[in-house]
Amino acid sequence: MNSAAVPASPGIDLSKPRMLSNPKLDQWICFWSIPVFYVLFGIIFVIFGRIMPPPTPAMATADIVAFMTSPYLSIAVVLLAMSLGIYALNSGLMLTQMKRMEGVSPVLRYGYIAVLGVGGLPGCLFPGYMFALGAFRPEYDAHIQVMLYELGFLCFVGSLGCFIIQYTLFAIAVFLDKRQLFPKWLAYFSIWTLVTELVAAPVFITQTGPFAWDGLLAFYQGTIIWVAWQTCLTFYLFKAIKEQPIEELGLPMRPNEL
């Protein structure tokens, strides 16, 4: 890999005084955005929104209207709209570390960029807007409120495609990585995540039971496995940044290589 020491070259001024005495500070900023993001995520979806754990699809209309018109729901979505972008930082860090893998061409990284560029919208922000719409205008007819409620939860629990490709690309990258930046079992772990995510596929056809959007399999199992996976991934990202040799930072980097 890029084991060459940082060359003293006329284009680079290493002596610049800055808060940047830690050469990995950029990565650390992105790393610490991960816990920040997930704490916010919890505040938004669990405390304010009451979106997680989800209420049942088979709720009575009056209850749905009461859920949708809760003022806390709007606050949750405002926070979401302000902070969802942070996941771009998390993904950027992931890509930076994937770049270090050996025997992995950029193709997986580019796929990852594309998938993450799309992923958060159908699965997170769009459902948020559905809830915000209902909370914004309590005067909507009950049947419109019900539709918004369902659209919100179906998108929130049921949008799978982007994440499935994300887990696949990650698993392939870890399998091929000769450098073992992430342990092999994490790749297998992401296949479990993929499998448990797939089980959310029937949320669109059932209203009760384990495959409904509040179901034991479609929601709880998938969420538990995903949380465990995300925790392990975060831990290994931490390790990867910490153990990244200083010589590998910075140069040589080709200016046009993403």
Place this chain on the structure above:
Amino acid sequence: MNPFRNLSLFQNRLTHVWAFLVATTLASWWLGGSAHRIMEGALAQERFTTTSIIIAIAIIKMRLVIWHFMEVKACPRWLRWTCDAWLLSVAIIVLGLYRFA
């Protein structure tokens, strides 16, 4: 060329296991097929007996696959125990929930 050369198929334990697995599959197939007959009476108790036998056969089959095909019988103790614990849990969970839930 014969792909089975030098494998002494008929004295091979893998083949014996396989033959036993196929035989039990056919047996449980016959048992499960009798669901057609029980259907009318719908006797929960009788159905439970059949179900228990079918699950038991499946557990035995899985144990054989794990033991001989996956070679767990020669593995460290923790793996053998993990696999057996799993088999036992599947049996208890499935039959317990089916019977008492």
Place this chain on the structure above:
Amino acid sequence: MQTKDQLICLWLVPFFGLAFLFAFWNANGFFPPMSPTMTAEEVATFYQDNLASIRSSMILCNIIGLSLVPFYMVIIVQMMRMVHASRVFSYSYLIAVVNGGTMFALADLAWLNAAFRPDRDPQLTMLLNDLAWFAFITPVGFFIVQNFCLAMAILFDKSAQPVFPRWVAHFNIVTALLVAPSACALIYKTGPLAWDGAISFWLHMTTYVCYVAVMFIVTRAAVIRQATESSTHPQTWQEQAA
């Protein structure tokens, strides 16, 4: 020399920017924006009365909706010229740009859909209208992160000749902060934070237009500097290191 294409992408900005301004000026109810306090019937009547202008403007917006993407890509290429420990901010910037662009496309499609069948149930027209305004005004999170990344990239730049001057970093942070309160348009129907209010709309739009104008000027300067530098200096870092 990899600057000609960058300059082409840059010069698309004034062209499409004028088209955007025209589209918003042309559409009744967007400049100044319609009020969120309108009832469903009023919204429906509004669409019936202003069909031609809304449709023409929004179709124009639909066509040019993502025309600022090449501009942002020029900024990314300039970020790549900076001397960094990693590419982490470039990646994050790219993902944030993609997300922000998608939300604008969604807003535009919702407006067009509301205008497609003006005699439908007024509640549905209002729903589409609300969705469009939400998607247009409130997804500020991506803009914030995008600017944050650019600002950090500039502050972390170790080039002896900085690609962007340092004040651009501060400028990016300030614009992000000015735009941030617009997310509250999801709650308020009146006052400065409503989607037609002084902060959520006027400040947001003014900031954005100024932002694009200023970034256009500094990015152009950076590209031109790249052109002169690369004619005298080695092109790649490897060559530089050699």
Place this chain on the structure above:
Amino acid sequence: MSNSSFTYEQASQFTEHLQGPSGSAPDKPIARVPGQAAMWFFVVGDLWIFTCYFACYAYDRAQEPMAFLQGQLSLSQDLGAFNTVLLLTSSLLVALCLKATRKQQHTQARQLLLMGGTLGVCFLLIKAAEWYVKIEAGLPVMSGQFFIYYFMFTGLHFMHVSLGLVILTLVYLELKKATAGNLAMVEAGAVYWHMVDLLWIIIFALLYLM
């Protein structure tokens, strides 16, 4: 991985050990896991995830036994049993392939693997045909919980088999190279393929017979 340094001499000792000197059971097991430890991590975890599905299935089945029984009767037990035999045979072939690999009979191993993989493909084709018939018969008939479980279980298993075929293909390519480092990979692939077999045995019992 420490297993990649596992040599053929050790492998033949291991095989002898498995078989026993004269077919008898080994006195003391060797502390070794076939394939990669990571693969076993995956297999055990995957089995537990499936156990959660089975638990939900058993619970729901107990709630409305008649509806489930009716759904079950509309499946073809014969095709299911045939598919089971296919997978069992395929498993045997892959196990034999591993044996041949340990004896460094790479050509023979490839032949056996190819046959095993072909049976896997047959399994998928039959499964697809079964789905096709079911969907042609009309989805409204299959509105009950049972069919959601049916499609979920068989669908997930289908996915596992497809992944298994990809893995077998990789193993095949590895066997073509016939280098000494590939044994761990053949073992890992075999373990995965047997797990697919394992899952089908219990799914067959739960969905078709129970």
